[in-house]
Amino acid sequence: MPLRTPAIVVNFKTYLEASGQNAVGLAALCDDISKETGASIVVAPPTPDLAIVASSVSIPVYAQHVDEVPSGSTTGHVTVENIKASGAKGTLVNHSERRIKIAEIHEIIVRSRAVGLGTIVCTNNLGVSRACAAMDPDFVAVEPPELIGGDVSVTTANPRIVGDTVRAVRSVSGGIGVLCGAGVKNGRDVAKALELGADGVLLASGVVKSMDRRATLLDLVSGLK
Amino acid sequence: MPLRTPAIVVNFKTYLEASGQNAVGLAALCDDISKETGASIVVAPPTPDLAIVASSVSIPVYAQHVDEVPSGSTTGHVTVENIKASGAKGTLVNHSERRIKIAEIHEIIVRSRAVGLGTIVCTNNLGVSRACAAMDPDFVAVEPPELIGGDVSVTTANPRIVGDTVRAVRSVSGGIGVLCGAGVKNGRDVAKALELGADGVLLASGVVKSMDRRATLLDLVSGLK
Amino acid sequence: MPLRTPAIVVNFKTYLEASGQNAVGLAALCDDISKETGASIVVAPPTPDLAIVASSVSIPVYAQHVDEVPSGSTTGHVTVENIKASGAKGTLVNHSERRIKIAEIHEIIVRSRAVGLGTIVCTNNLGVSRACAAMDPDFVAVEPPELIGGDVSVTTANPRIVGDTVRAVRSVSGGIGVLCGAGVKNGRDVAKALELGADGVLLASGVVKSMDRRATLLDLVSGLK
Amino acid sequence: MPLRTPAIVVNFKTYLEASGQNAVGLAALCDDISKETGASIVVAPPTPDLAIVASSVSIPVYAQHVDEVPSGSTTGHVTVENIKASGAKGTLVNHSERRIKIAEIHEIIVRSRAVGLGTIVCTNNLGVSRACAAMDPDFVAVEPPELIGGDVSVTTANPRIVGDTVRAVRSVSGGIGVLCGAGVKNGRDVAKALELGADGVLLASGVVKSMDRRATLLDLVSGLK
Numbered sequence: 001m002p003l004r005t006p007a008i009v010v011n012f013k014t015y016l017e018a019s020g021q022n023a024v025g026l027a028a029l030c031d032d033i034s035k036e037t038g039a040s041i042v043v044a045p046p047t048p049d050l051a052i053v054a055s056s057v058s059i060p061v062y063a064q065h066v067d068e069v070p071s072g073s074t075t076g077h078v079t080v081e082n083i084k085a086s087g088a089k090g091t092l093v094n095h096s097e098r099r100i101k102i103a104e105i106h107e108i109i110v111r112s113r114a115v116g117l118g119t120i121v122c123t124n125n126l127g128v129s130r131a132c133a134a135m136d137p138d139f140v141a142v143e144p145p146e147l148i149g150g151d152v153s154v155t156t157a158n159p160r161i162v163g164d165t166v167r168a169v170r171s172v173s174g175g176i177g178v179l180c181g182a183g184v185k186n187g188r189d190v191a192k193a194l195e196l197g198a199d200g201v202l203l204a205s206g207v208v209k210s211m212d213r214r215a216t217l218l219d220l221v222s223g224l225k
Numbered sequence: 226m227p228l229r230t231p232a233i234v235v236n237f238k239t240y241l242e243a244s245g246q247n248a249v250g251l252a253a254l255c256d257d258i259s260k261e262t263g264a265s266i267v268v269a270p271p272t273p274d275l276a277i278v279a280s281s282v283s284i285p286v287y288a289q290h291v292d293e294v295p296s297g298s299t300t301g302h303v304t305v306e307n308i309k310a311s312g313a314k315g316t317l318v319n320h321s322e323r324r325i326k327i328a329e330i331h332e333i334i335v336r337s338r339a340v341g342l343g344t345i346v347c348t349n350n351l352g353v354s355r356a357c358a359a360m361d362p363d364f365v366a367v368e369p370p371e372l373i374g375g376d377v378s379v380t381t382a383n384p385r386i387v388g389d390t391v392r393a394v395r396s397v398s399g400g401i402g403v404l405c406g407a408g409v410k411n412g413r414d415v416a417k418a419l420e421l422g423a424d425g426v427l428l429a430s431g432v433v434k435s436m437d438r439r440a441t442l443l444d445l446v447s448g449l450k
Numbered sequence: 451m452p453l454r455t456p457a458i459v460v461n462f463k464t465y466l467e468a469s470g471q472n473a474v475g476l477a478a479l480c481d482d483i484s485k486e487t488g489a490s491i492v493v494a495p496p497t498p499d500l501a502i503v504a505s506s507v508s509i510p511v512y513a514q515h516v517d518e519v520p521s522g523s524t525t526g527h528v529t530v531e532n533i534k535a536s537g538a539k540g541t542l543v544n545h546s547e548r549r550i551k552i553a554e555i556h557e558i559i560v561r562s563r564a565v566g567l568g569t570i571v572c573t574n575n576l577g578v579s580r581a582c583a584a585m586d587p588d589f590v591a592v593e594p595p596e597l598i599g600g601d602v603s604v605t606t607a608n609p610r611i612v613g614d615t616v617r618a619v620r621s622v623s624g625g626i627g628v629l630c631g632a633g634v635k636n637g638r639d640v641a642k643a644l645e646l647g648a649d650g651v652l653l654a655s656g657v658v659k660s661m662d663r664r665a666t667l668l669d670l671v672s673g674l675k
Numbered sequence: 676m677p678l679r680t681p682a683i684v685v686n687f688k689t690y691l692e693a694s695g696q697n698a699v700g701l702a703a704l705c706d707d708i709s710k711e712t713g714a715s716i717v718v719a720p721p722t723p724d725l726a727i728v729a730s731s732v733s734i735p736v737y738a739q740h741v742d743e744v745p746s747g748s749t750t751g752h753v754t755v756e757n758i759k760a761s762g763a764k765g766t767l768v769n770h771s772e773r774r775i776k777i778a779e780i781h782e783i784i785v786r787s788r789a790v791g792l793g794t795i796v797c798t799n800n801l802g803v804s805r806a807c808a809a810m811d812p813d814f815v816a817v818e819p820p821e822l823i824g825g826d827v828s829v830t831t832a833n834p835r836i837v838g839d840t841v842r843a844v845r846s847v848s849g850g851i852g853v854l855c856g857a858g859v860k861n862g863r864d865v866a867k868a869l870e871l872g873a874d875g876v877l878l879a880s881g882v883v884k885s886m887d888r889r890a891t892l893l894d895l896v897s898g899l900k
Contacts, residue, residue: 011300013297013298013299013300014294014296014297014299014300014304014306014307015296015297016296016306016310019296019306019307019310019311020276020309020310020311020312021310022310023276023310046303046304046307046310046311047273047275047301047302047303047307048273048275048276048288048303048307048308048310048311048313049275049276049307049310049311050272050274051248051273051274051276051277052277052280055277063273064300064301065300065301065302069239071240071241072238072240073238073239073322073373073374073429073430074238074239074322074323075236075238075239075289075290075317075320075321075322075323076272076289076290076317076320076322076323077239077272077322077323078239078271078272078273079239079271081239081241081244082239082244082245082271082273082274083273084245085241085244085245085246085247085248085271085273085274086244086245086271086273086274087245088273092300092301094778095300095301096300096778097298097299097300097301097302098299098301098302099776099777099778100776100777101769101774101775101777102774102775102776102777102780102803102807103771103774103798103799103803104774105777105806106800106802106803106806109802110802123778124778125778125781127781127784127785127809127810127811128777128778128781128810130809130810131777131780131781131807131810132777132806133809134802134805134806134808134809134847135802135803135805135806136802149298204298204300205298319551319552319553324551324552324554325551325552326544326549326550326551326552327544327549327550327551327552327555327578327581327582328544328546328549328573328575328578329549330552330581331575331577331578331581334577335577348553349553350553350556352556352559352560352584352585352586353552353553353556353585355584355585356552356555356556356581356584356585357552357581358584359577359581359583359584359622360577360578360581361577397584463747463748463749463750464746464747464749464750464753464754464756464757465746465747466746466756466760469746469757469760469761470726470760470761470762471760472760473726473760496753496754496757496760496761497722497723497751497753497757498722498723498725498726498738498753498757498758498760498761498763499725499757499760499761500722500723500724501695501698501724501726501727502726502730505727513723514750514751515750515751519689521691521694522688522689522690523688523772523823523824523879523880524688524689524772524773525686525688525739525740525767525770525771525772525773525879526722526739526740526767526772526773527689527740527772527773528689528721528722529721531691531694532694532695532721532722532723532724533723534695535691535694535695535696535697535698535721535724536694536695536721536723536724537695542750542751545750545751546750547748547749547750547751547752548749548750548751548752598748599748654748654750
């Protein structure tokens with residue numbers, strides 16, 4: 001598995017507070033916290049900042065999206081090989097804000113593995129999680145859409161979907177990791193996710209919009225223990 | 226107009242030969258040639274390399290594509306503001322390999338201007354060029370699809386479309402620049418484009434796939450005089 | 451111009467109340483009202499009902515959307531030729547709920563004209579209307595998105611956009627008709643649209659959701675005089 | 676299972692030879708052959724012809740594609756409910772010429788079942804077949820893209836993928852049927868498909884482009900015995 005687990009994956013989305021120089025700054029902070037605490041933290045900055053962030057930190061950098069097109073005459077797309085060349089270590093796939101076709105997911109998983117990139121395939125419910133697990137990604141990350149960006153963590157609002165996803169994915173293959181996300185904000189949410197069997201969490205605004213990112217990250221990391 | 230004209234716009238597409246460290250290298254070469262010759266050269270690297278290239282050269286760096294979505298909860302997209310934050314100076318819009326909806330083109334032109342990014346809207350024929358000019362971008366770049374990536378320059382294969390586009394765009398507004406592309410390979414093609422009234426050229430494989438990029442760029446630049 | 455103007459175009463959208471047998475029924479009612487009053491009424495039923503509606507009424511039937519793909523190995527799409535074969539007389543293009551790429555709009559206009567289908571290209575603002583007019587459709591139909599489905603007619607909420615669109619489109623070509631839509635509900639709205647220079651209106655819920663469709667249609671038609 | 680198996684599913688694609696009046700004619704022929712022979716034949720006409728074909732034959736009529744949007748303000752789309760209202764009995768989902776997002780496939784399967792429509796989810800390889808089976812459609816129809824429209828039947832060119840798909844799908848659920856397609860042309864291909872464990876075939880040009888459709892259909896049907 002290309003990520004050390006349990007892990008905290010911080011998706012910068014396309015927030016201005018985490019774009020350009022702010023992306024480099026937030027990634028550096030995550031890198032510091034990872035070094036200080038030994039926690040496994042992954043960052044997923046805006047696409048234009050991928051290479052510059054990857055060149056400036058030692059924690060794994062992931063893309064937020066990849067297109068299933070070959071490298072070459074595919075202007076304006078982001079290929080598996082472009083991500084690899086940028087220095088990133090993996091990619092989110094099928095994020096709820098950027099869903100893709102099923103045949104694309106399969107092809108991306110196969111090609112990413114071939115070049116040594118990790119894949120975290122995002123899902124919205126148990127049926128889709130089962131389907132994605134059947135395509136053998138490194139991780140399935142379940143995020144109930146109605147809870148994304150909200151104030152209540154999925155681990156509190158719908159702990160059952162976390163446990164059910166863990167069981168469903170494991171029953172397909174013991175080698176696939178499970179992350180959960182939506183509303184995750186603090187160390188307690190992280191601890192609960194692990195307790196439910198997940199290998200980590202995926203979050204965004206909880207870190208990006210925090211008034212004290214260092215304190216928030218330290219709190220989140222405390223939940224990994 | 227955010228670009229000094231006449232200009233040569235080098236689209237790196239998603240070629241591996243122009244991705245990651247290769248993107249930085251090719252951009253540096255274009256930067257050198259621009260300094261040596263005084264020519265106006267613009268580079269459009271793969272999206273993940275946008276910020277790192279923008280931080281390493283002094284010529285204008287353009288994105289290859291931008292999504293018409295707001296910054297924030299739009300994971301995996303590239304917003305106008307992300308491009309601005311990356312240090313890039315503008316963006317290609319509606320490239321033939323990444324066509325977008327008409328209302329998106331309009332919105333992107335308006336928002337790019339508001340934040341100070343230049344726009345080069347790509348078109349495939351005279352009707353679409355006229356339509357795009359009506360939305361007032363900085364540049365219209367016409368590229369007949371059947372000639373893209375081919376061995377014969379648009380200026381030889383279809384000089385008429387270049388002249389017609391120049392006249393059509395100018396009749397909408399004298400302030401909109403016109404570029405032409407498809408099959409452009411050498412200084413003669415560039416000179417012919419200017420002779421036909423264009424403000425420059427857009428090319429990709431002619432530079433990226435060249436066995437001697439320095440020689441090719443110097444030849445292209447010679448056509449600007 | 452393939453439509454007699456002034457005209458009322460009734461978009462059934464995908465409402466259940468106007469789908470299947472309900473589509474046939476509503477189209478028959480519009481046909482009756484047209485015969486009784488001499489008014490020009492056009493109906494745009496759900497796509498699966500296109501042929502059955504076209505075979506049952508004598509007023510023009512329009513598709514709600516067409517894909518820019520060739521006929522043949524394009525399963526699940528709707529081609530220009532499929533629409534023609536269904537007996538429909540034309541098609542909406544780029545409706546705000548089904549926006550398409552600019553090169554597709556151009557191609558659809560050209561191919562529709564070649565086979566004798568009318569085109570009504572929908573737009574969302576003045577810039578996009580100008581751009582669409584430059585591609586020479588039969589009609590431009592402007593509908594400010596913020597007013598669609600609302601209670602206030604575009605002719606009341608934003609009369610200026612109607613007049614501006616009429617002038618902008620006419621300045622491109624006197625042969626292109628202009629429709630307006632969004633919130634149109636009664637004969638006064640229709641009369642106001644014509645007064646502002648439009649050639650008719652495009653509406654949906656005002657008819658489909660009416661408790662007394664006959665009375666509503668008669669009222670709308672009264673505005674054409 | 677909403678289809679009687681073994682079955683032959685004839686996809687009319689968007690061929691002109693099977694559009695409009697030609698769609699009605701071809702469907703009537705399939706209906707005749709079904710009555711004469713007792714064979715289970717399903718037809719999937721172009722979308723605009725769905726209701727008129729459904730109203731004219733007694734064999735099951737399927738849509739070629741459905742959009743995962745609600746009925747109402749979704750102009751130009753085809754909803755699950757529109758298909759139901761048209762009189763059709765089911766729909767192809769994710770055809771290789773009209774692939775859709777994974778979350779859409781799941782939602783369409785759930786909603787189609789709720790309203791009593793059958794689903795045939797098309798897949799391109801074993802991994803995607805497994806994933807689709809995990810979402811519990813009525814049928815999985817595997818069609819290797821490189822063989823579609825070709826001269827050699829999948830049952831000859833790649834019998835292994837048929838058998839593997841049958842085993843993979845059955846291992847997920849015994850209640851899901853398996854179809855195979857690509858290059859299927861005659862009764863021998865059909866018989867081989869059943870021999871490999873499939874519940875029927877999906878074909879298009881083999882029937883639509885046949886110089887003698889009656890003879891071709893009778894030959895295909897002979898393979899069901």
